[in-house]
Structure formats: C-alpha cells, structure tokens
Amino acid sequence: MHKPLLTILATACALALPALAHSRQVTLTAQLKNYGGDGAYLAAYVTDAKGAYVRTLWVAGGKAKYHKHLSDWSRLSAGDAKRLDGVTGASVGAGRTLKVTADLADALIDAGYEIRIDAAAENMRDSPSEVRVPLSKVNVGKPQAGQLYIQSVTFQLQ
C-alpha cells in the first residue's frame, strides 16, 4: 500500500548552546501505525544524558488543550517559553509519516543525548516517551520501534 508522505520542513532556530559553532542537519522520519484513531499528537524533543530537556524539535497537533497528553514533553519543557516557536504542525493521521528536519549542534552527537517522541490520540492511551532514540552515529538509519502509535523512527545526519 502506498502511504502518502507527509513532509514537513522545519528550520530550527539557532541553538541555545552558545559555544558550539558547528551544526549539522538531522532528518527525523516517524512512520505511524494504523492504530485506528484520529490524528495523533506527537512531540519530538531532545534530552541530555541525565534526562533533562534540551530543546523541542517538532510538535504535531496545534490544540494547546491536548498538549498535556504529551505528558513527558509537557512537563519537561515547561520552562521553555519558546518551545512551540516555529516548530508546530498538524496532527499526523494513522498510517502516515512525519518527516522533520532540524539543525543540531555537533556536540550533541555521541554525547548521551537522545531524541524522544511523546504521542497521544483522542480517546486512546497517552504514550509519553513512546520512543527514545540515542543520538549516536551507530543509530543513524536504524529503525526504532515505538509502543502504541509509532511503527518505526529513523534519523539521518548530514
């Protein structure tokens, strides 16, 4: 079955860490399962080695009313007033693919950081940290399975 590709390009704002001059582009591709529900809310974000929030890569689903269902992201990113700036889009339908591009500092690669995705859909279960992908070169291009909503997630570095 051909699955329409939902391509969303996000140009992330300058990274918050000042000392890091070099950055590279990361492309995150999340393929959703046919979970049989309305469009899923997804939040993709980066945490450090201690699990502390670093920055938000993308939030799919625009209704602030439902953002608390992305509970880990919602809690961890609470201090980041700009967490939604320029990185929001529509919710992602079952079976569809979310593709997000962002600039990440070199220093985040192979340094214990990971990309996490929280997911939720109406009347279904919230799935905080649905998938966690360590930001390491060995994981590039390697599909990681999610629990409830995400079939697989891969990321590419450029």
Add this chain to the structure above:
Amino acid sequence: MSWKAIHRWLGLTIGTLAVVLGISGAVLAIDPVQLAWQAPAAPGDLPVATLVERVIRTVPGAEEIRHLPSGAIVVFSFAGDQPQASYVDPADGRVLGAWQASALPRWIKNLHRSLLLGDVGRWGAAGTALAMGVLCVSALVLLLRRMGGWRRLAARVRGSLAQRIHVVGGRVVLVVLCLTSLTALTMSASTLGLVALDTRTEPEVLSAITGKPALAGAQLDMLKSLSVRNLRKLNFPGATDLEDTWKVSTAQGQGWIDRYSGQMLAWQDATFAQRMNDLAVVLHTGEAAWPWAVLLGLVGASVLVFWLSGIVIWWQARRQAPHITGNTPLAQADVLIFVASEGGSTWGFAQTLQDALSQCGHRVHTSALEKFQTVAATRQVFVLAATYGEGQAPAHASQALAHIAQLKASDVPVTVLGFGDRQFPAFCAYAEALDQTLRAQGWPALLPLECIHQQSGQQFARWGDALAQALNKPLVLAHVPSVPPTAALTLIARQEYPGASGQATAILRFAWPSGSLRSRLGTHGLARFSAGDLVGIVPPGSAVPRYYSLASGWEDGFLEICVRQMSDGLCSTHLLGLKMGESITAFIRPNPGFALPRTRKPVLLIGAGTGVAPLAGFIRRNDRLTPMHLYFGGRHPAQDLYFGADIQRWLREGRLARLQTVFSRVPDGGGYVQDALRRDADRVRGLVAQGAIVRVCGSRAMAQGVAETLDVVLAPLHLSVSTLKAKERYAEDVF
C-alpha cells in the same frame, strides 16, 4: 432588526449547517447507548484498591484503568507488542471483551465538530452553535409573543400544519436544544483556545528508591479510600522505570503516588474551567446516561424538522407577501389604505378595495400601517388591520399604534376594518384598539368599525355595500381569496328536510375521494379532516368559496354537511340541486380552535338549526363514550330536527349522554336553546364545574344569546364565557 427577522434569516441560512450538526449529532448519540449495553457499570462504592487487585489477577500487564462515564471499567495493557484495551467485569476482574471508543466511523464525529474542514470547520461549527443559541432565544421570544405569555405557553397551537409542527415541536425541545448549543459553545471555547482549561504543568515527581519493594495497588491507602464513583483514570507505574509513580485522576483533580511509600507526592485540583468543560461534555454527549443520549439524539434529529417546517412557513409567508398593483404616489392620492397583516391575506383585501375605489375614479395609495399619515390631497383613509395572538399588532406594525397616538388629528375620515377569527378570545382586539385611539385623537370616521371573521368574502362584500352608500359610488367589493387545491366530491346520499319557513334543507353525504397519494398526504386539499372543520365549496359561476361545517371526519369515510336554502344563495342552490352521483369542487379548511380535544371531561354541545351538524359529527365519533350533553334548538320537530334518527340511536349507544331539544315555533316547545340552558342552570353549572368543554354552533344571534345566558348561569362559579374561552374550553362556530 426584529426577533422575527433574526430568527427567519438565521434559520434559513445557518440553519442548513445546523441540520448537518443535528443529524450527525443524532447518529453520534448511538454510541453512548451501544456502550451502555456492552459492559456492566461498576458499583460506585467499590474501593479502587479492590478493583486494582481484581484487575491485576486477570490482566497482569495492566497499565491503565479507566472508569468510563457510562460506569464501565476498561483496562489498557500490552499482549506482547500488541496494545490492548478490554472491558473487565468490576465484580471479579474477568475480561469481557475488547473496548473501542466508538462503533461509528470517525468521519461522523469529525463532521459534527468540524464539518470535515479542520480548524476552519471548528470555527464554523462553533458559529453554528452560536447561531443555534440565538435561534433558541429568538424562538422563545416569538413563542411567548405568539402564545400570549408564559401562562398560555401550553395552550393549543393554531395555524397551518407547518406552523403547528414548528411551534408545538419548539415548545418541547427548545430547552434541550438551547442547552446543547450552550454546551457546544463551552466545549468549542477551549478547543479553539479561547479558554485555557488548565495552564499548569504537571509536577516533576519521582518515586524515591529506598530499597524497599514497590507496593501493590491494593496496598495504597489512597486507593483504598477512593471509590470507583470518583475515579476517572488510574495509571500504573511503568514496569521498567523504577522512579515512575502511580497517577490517579478523579473528578476533583489528579495526584501522583510514590510506588514505594504510597505517599501522595503531589495533587492538583481540577480547575473551574476544567470542571465546567467536563460537565458540558457529559451534558452534550450523553455519555454518562444513555436515556439522555437518546433524548439528545431525538432533539438533534428534530433540527431537520424545524428547518423544513421553517422553510415551508417562510415560503407560505413569502407567497402571501403584499404585491399591490396600481398604486398612486402618496402625494397625489385622495384615498389612502393602510394595512396591518400577519399572514399577508389582509393585503389581498386591500388590493380588492384599491381596485374597486380606483374603478370609481379615486386615486388610491396603499401601504403598511406603520407608515400611517395624511397629506394635503388626502380625502379618505381606510385602515385594514389583522390581530395577532392576544390582541397584539402584526409584527411589522408593532409601533404603529404608538405612532398614531402621537399624530395630530385632521378632519379626514379614517375608517377601520378589522380582520380576525372569533375562535380567538381577543377577536379583532387590535383593530378595536386602533379605532379607539383614532376616535380619542379626534379623527372622524366614514363608517363604524367592522370586524371580518375568518376572511369572509361575503362579510367584506356587505361592508363594501355600506361603503358604496356612504361614498355614493357604485362600488362592489368582490374579493377572491386564493383557493387552495380542490378535489371533486361525489354525492352519495341525501336526506331531505322541509326546513323551517319553507326553506328546504338537506343533509348531503359525499364520498371521500380515494384521490392521489399526494392529496392524501398533502397539507391542502382533502387530507385528514375532522368534524368541526370546514369544507370550502366553490360553486359554478363564482370564484369565492362558501364554507360549511363538517358533520363527519375522515375516519367516518365520508364527508357530510347540512345545507339550508339561502334566498338567492348561489352555493346552497347549487348544493341542493345536486343529484346522486354528481360532484362538487371542494377543499378542507381546518378549524382547529373548534375541534374537540381528546378529553374525559364532560362535553356541552349547544347548537341551533343547521348548526347541529358539527356537533352531530362530534357525537358520531364519540367512541370513548365521553359524557356529551346536547342542547339542540329548532323551530319545529317536523321541520328541522336534523339528524333526529341518528341522535336517538347515539343516545341508545351511549355516545350521547343526554339530549335536550327545544322548538321555538311550537306551543310549549321550550323557546330558544338559551331558554333551555337557563332552565337547566344547575345542571349546566355542575358540568362546567366538572371542567366541561363547551362548543356552540349556530347563527351569530344565537351564539350571542347563549353567551349572555351562560355568563349569568356561570356567575356563581366566578366563571364567564370569556374566561372559558381563554382556557380554550369554549369555542363557537357561527355563521
């Protein structure tokens, strides 16, 4: 803009979207009903700790327990990699089957809340809900105006079929529809981001690893004291995350519990906005109580009925909208006609008057009553005014009376002609108020106030004769009202009476035409009729229908009338000259104010001459043997005891409880029917005290005499004919 205009235009435009939301809402109401059948509700006082213990036994990998608004318990878990959601029996934790949030395709819900147009559609749906709210409020204002206030809100509704459907239905569902709009707006406010339900973030809480083993759910004090009644959702701590916590959501708020100590680490009360939203959701969806969902579904579907009947009402009013031809400009006209019309039919009379006056050489200007004025050229003014509801002005002329009261009178005569229906307690009350105001201001009148009953063309023509005399002009008012679609009726039986004073009379029975399906189902023609309704008969050589009261209903399978020969009566001559098998052209005009409601109360029927016909029809169909008492006045038992044999049979069958006949032209005949009432005063009082319904049919003079007599008879009860009329217990059919 008036309430009526708001209601009409909102209904015609945004009403179409409201139909979509109403129908889709009605379909969505299936869900709560179906869910209620799928799993048993948990007993409200069951401790959550016990529930957890039972669930853990049967669903070891349980991650979340939800207490649905319907009361059922759903457990979320994983079977291997497969996420599962199952109903469990709260009594023993037994898995009952898979749970699905909805059995309906998702697009129905999306149609209902966003018209399948995403965020733009959500604004559209919210706008429709707002329009629905405004429609409800304007409907209430119009309903109260139409019925004549709160106290008369439950009274019988008069009008065309579409109007009755619209008003009767509105009376029933208005409150629920209003509530539905309000709750929809409440939900939209948060979805569209106008109201934030909860701006707080969840607290950063972790279970403190102490080396002690984690507690089972059944051991947590909080869950022991919490009843299922208050539970919304319970999330188990993750199996792999040692610092994860229990999270419990209740109607009051949500809390996080340490998995080792069982301590409540944090608690957030539900916000006011959250509680209001929760309440709105329950009221709007009916998910907590399936009977409410059924009601909501019916109300949702009724939106279509309101929209359709509303369109018919609008179309009927549009068809009757004034189209005055041959209007002279105001400044040049010597005769002015001002019209106040509710349904539009009064404009037709104004056109007839204008044409007749124009033919006599007058220059006539006709316009709406609210534009009342006179200019230098004006020599005569006529006001044709209908009455709305309880003596109010028709909507468009609502300010006219106040406007006229402020004008300085001139010596131009202003003549008022009222239009109304004697069934209404305030017959022509608005025309009377206009006439009184004009006289009080000092305007002269060419003719005294005349009130036309039920758009009677004959009465209008008689007024025209008086006008012709007063103006000394050869003026003839031949008003041709628009006649509804007619059908041909065939004479199948006739019963002759010599009639009083040599005027032949006959009871004519016509076959009820099998007719096309359309004419049977339609609102015109010869659809359903009942005794007391009117049949309009258009005699050959005339376009003006004559009305006769029906002595039968459609259930009788025939149509029966009692016709007396009128001198020079075109229609009565035509009818009495009919041979068997010949047919007439006719249509039905409902007379809902006169029809008998279903009742167990006694019924007092008072008729004279051919006026007994509709009363005979009531008795004929009295299958429930309601106690009916007939006072029947004639002239001579050998001449005009209409339905005499039938009445005797109905007495034997119990359809008629008691008969009192009087004959005015027979020595010791008892006089007139009101004399019989006076003699029977005690009995009549007793019947009325029991709540009797009164129907009077006969000549104007007879009805007047009966009303005066009954006012005297009922005085000891502190009742009068007018109070009985106001309670819809007294109605007249006069000719």
